[in-house]
Amino acid sequence: MSSSTQEFVDRARAAAEGTPYAVAERPYGFDLTIDLADARWLTITRAHGLKRVFTHEVHLRDDGRYGITDVDNTVSYSGGTASLSAQRSFKRGRVMSYSRRVEFGVDARTGRVGKVVDYSFRAGEGRELVRRVAKELGWTERMNGEQLGALWFAGIVVVVMVVAFGAVGIHALLT
Secondary structure, three states, X not given: OOHHHHHHHHHHHHHHOOXXXXXXXXXXXXXXXXXXXXXXXXXXXXXXXXXXXXXEEEEEOOOOEEEEEEEEEEEEEEEOOOOEEEEXXXXXXXXXXXXXXXXXXXXXXXXXXXEEEEEEEEOHHHHHHHHHHHHHHOOEEOOOHHHXXXXXXXXXXXXXXHHHHHHHHHHHHHO
């Protein structure tokens, strides 16, 4: 890692101090991650678990450009008297998300009733933290491969729809 990329990582780590975000160095730059739910609680009616981890993969290039890829992982599971269920979802690219969750339950370790989960989350907060650091250092943001691919795909779909519906419309006008 060059000295300028290391400085970016160090400044991001300092900016994340005192927030629920953590910075982990990676070969491509760093991950800025927030763990949105603590699965150690039991709800009153059944065993319940939720694990949601949101990560901003920050890809740093030696030419002073960077890209941010959002990765949203959610795993939930529950078990009752005669049932067991599990669910997993995964989103990658540019994720626009806002959520608010408040849940009460019984702490599995102490048996006390309390808030199981109490958070609000906006996906853009982590990107804003990274962008502030980048601006201070004079870095330029660029789209990563996932975003460029999705943009091209969306453009092709729009063109195909215009051509297909345009041909149908012209045919309808002529008949």
